[in-house]
Amino acid sequence: MTQTVICIKWGTRYGSEYVNRMNRAIKRFNKRPTRLICFTDDVSGIDEDVITRDIPPVNLPDYKHSPPFRKVTLWQYPLGDLEGDVLYLDLDIVICGDLDRFFDYEKGEYCVAENWTQIGKNIGNTSCYRFPVGRYKHIFDDFNADPAKIEQKYGISQKYISDAVGKMVYWPADWxxxxxxxxxxxxxxxxxxxxxxxxxxxxxxxxxxxxxxxxxxxxxxxxxxxxxxxxxxxxxxxxxxxxxxxx
Known part of the structure; x- marks a missing residue:
């Protein structure tokens, strides 16, 4: 069965080389078949074996923190043809080991890194998380219905997601x-x-x-x-x- 890793690229801060390096690292380290899907507003320069999709629409507020909230769009359902557990990675990460075990760990749960600056405060860092597509569609639905209210309350998306998900499972700290x-x-x-x-x-x-x-x-x-x-x-x-x- 093919595993799915997703990322999102918009604007100009991170170029296509970030996507391509992620894709090649996945191929280098993973033993199982794994596909990378990049949701983006610009496909130019992205390797042909990366699956590209348009970024799903989301209602963003006009606040200084709103661009990171764009990632909330990936919690909507349906999300293309995606089903089951999907691993999300930010573009500004470096892969230095296999990701296969991330698909085995606590299957069906929302798994995330505990935020390093807020240990013990029940906040996950969404640089690397795995989630079952569709289970938490309320995260997108509630935000899309009143984005300004949620942006003003939480400031950044990972605080909102951590609160809205409820139960989180943290990756082992050294992963x-x-x-x-x-x-x-x-x-x-x-x-x-x-x-x-x-x-x-x-x-x-x-x-x-x-x-x-x-x-x-x-x-x-x-x-x-x-x-x-x-x-x-x-x-x-x-x-x-x-x-x-x-x-």
């Missing part, structure tokens, strides 16, 4: 890790050391900045409050090139 909150050495050691994923890690999430291509060469863009450069720093991380760039 999905954060570059900034798990791997990056604490200040001031980050100026002198780097850390790479452990042998049991399959996904490294790059939330906010830096993106994988930036961390790879030791760049951490900081906008506005430049004093943050005092602690927002990473040395170059060659391991990203090993996992992320095409071999």
């Amino acid at each position: 999905v890790v954060s570059f900034k909150h798990t791997l990056l050495p604490p200040w001031p050691l980050n100026f002198f050391k780097t850390s790479k994923p452990g042998p049991n890690t399959s996904v490294v999430a790059f939330t906010g900045k830096p993106d994988p291509d930036e961390a790879m060469v030791g760049e951490w863009p900081v906008e506005g409050e430049h004093w943050k450069k005092i602690y927002k720093f990473t040395k170059s991380c060659p391991w990203i090139e090993d996992y992320w760039l095409d071999n």
